[in-house]
Amino acid sequence: MGNITITEIKKDSYVKIFLDAADKNFAAIGYKEHGLRHAKLTSNIAGNVLAYLNFPKRDVELAQIAGYLHDIGNSIEMHQHTLSGALLAKRFLQRMNMKDSEIIKIVTAIGSHEEKDIVPGSELTAAVILGDKTDVHHTRVRTEKRTGLDEHTRVNLACTNSFLRVDAKSKTVSLELTINTKIIDIGEYFETFLERMLQLKKAANYFKCMFVLYINKNKFL
Numbered sequence: 001m002g003n004i005t006i007t008e009i010k011k012d013s014y015v016k017i018f019l020d021a022a023d024k025n026f027a028a029i030g031y032k033e034h035g036l037r038h039a040k041l042t043s044n045i046a047g048n049v050l051a052y053l054n055f056p057k058r059d060v061e062l063a064q065i066a067g068y069l070h071d072i073g074n075s076i077e078m079h080q081h082t083l084s085g086a087l088l089a090k091r092f093l094q095r096m097n098m099k100d101s102e103i104i105k106i107v108t109a110i111g112s113h114e115e116k117d118i119v120p121g122s123e124l125t126a127a128v129i130l131g132d133k134t135d136v137h138h139t140r141v142r143t144e145k146r147t148g149l150d151e152h153t154r155v156n157l158a159c160t161n162s163f164l165r166v167d168a169k170s171k172t173v174s175l176e177l178t179i180n181t182k183i184i185d186i187g188e189y190f191e192t193f194l195e196r197m198l199q200l201k202k203a204a205n206y207f208k209c210m211f212v213l214y215i216n217k218n219k220f221l
């Protein structure tokens, strides 16, 4: 049984069909992009987090796979997408003959990636949270409307750049955001995304790293 690679996962038509369906479900209710773009970005960041923190290569690849599949459950519905996503991924990874010892790591990360009250229980979960919750960007907004938008959409619209910097030496994970304050002010950003910032902080703390937030080059956390 060989190692299943992220390249094989990305090529698989099953995953593409389900991620596409997830995105269509969100599009139907006017929610932000939740398809291949979000999957790829979360996968890249989750992998980079472990790579920069000097985890073994295979762990980096497992984080990439977990990141890529983390929202696949939205193809069924959004409220329990962590649970449905974990079960969909389990079935899919078993079909690909992934080792059980690796499948369990991935389904745990998928199943726990929206947890708000607890510190992540594994490096894969923490890496996926860092990848997922960093993805705030104006390109995710689908509507052309610029008035009457909910806060969440406005925060995404205002965010023109989002970068997660991981520094193993100083044990720091920094989220660097560029926000157009003509669309939202910084206070509104915090009102809307405070919970998300706390999730990122817990995920960084899992790696015994400090979490720092920069908005328009000013340090906030």
Ligand SMILES: [Fe+2]
Pocket (backbone or CB within 6 Å): 070, 071, 081, 113, 114
């Ligand atoms: Fe999610």
Ligand SMILES: [Fe+2]
Pocket (backbone or CB within 6 Å): 038, 042, 070, 071, 132
């Ligand atoms: Fe997500």
